[in-house]
Amino acid sequence: MDVAWFVVLSAFIFCIGAAGVMTRRSPLVVLLCLELMLNAGNLALIAFARMHGTGDGQIFALIVMVVAACEVVVGLGLIVSVYRRRLPIDVDELSELRG
């Protein structure tokens, strides 16, 4: 398979994720769409690592996975603490983070 196929696929998934971030209201789904975008980036990195035949891109993708896991933990922690305060779970309503 040509590397270009993988790169175009990753661009398509990235755009689906970007559309989701802009249209969905629930912060949980917004986080899921962020995962989509990060994974699309990972796919492009691994495709280019295959193209050059070096492992550097794969290490980059591994670090992106670590960052994505951290982002999930902090984001879900924020959602849980917002829910505990009985605030609406809606990105439009949550326009400030004042306690």
Place this chain on the structure above:
Amino acid sequence: MLFEQIIFFAAALLAIGGALGVVLLQNPFYSVLSLVMHLIALAVLFLLLSAEFLAAAQVVVYAGAVMVLYIFVTAYVGGSDQPLRREGGAVAQLGPVFAAVLFVELTIAVAGSSLQLIDTGGRELEAGFGSPAAIGELLLGKFLIAFEAASYLLLVTAVGAIVLAGRRRGLEEVPGSLDEGPA
């Protein structure tokens, strides 16, 4: 070669279907399950790109651990049906248009790039490319600083998660907050 193409298109269709499911499904539970399918399809694509270790990490770490975290939080917050934005602001209206324009632009960028190897299957690979041994050697040699930075990031995140989600006794109680339990 034909077999490889069949695997690619099947995995690509599953990945795109999973991604569309995440965005379009109303129930956050189904969105999470759709994302699991998407991640497993991506792991198959990683295998096609001979990144064996990353494919395994994708299934174990992402489709396993991270998605379980999502399931728990969705169950805790309540996986209520969240309708897609009907009235919405300008951002929500223009979001899909913006995404489509972005895709066209990225496709043009890929097609017009003068990368010589992009229309080939890539360079010849050394033996052991993408294996855990090769990844570990790079991670603990050439990319040691990135590895250490990632470990600090994980530590800071663990502390941050405890601070964010832990019950704080010292602070004033918010009326009607869920912290005031019978226990």
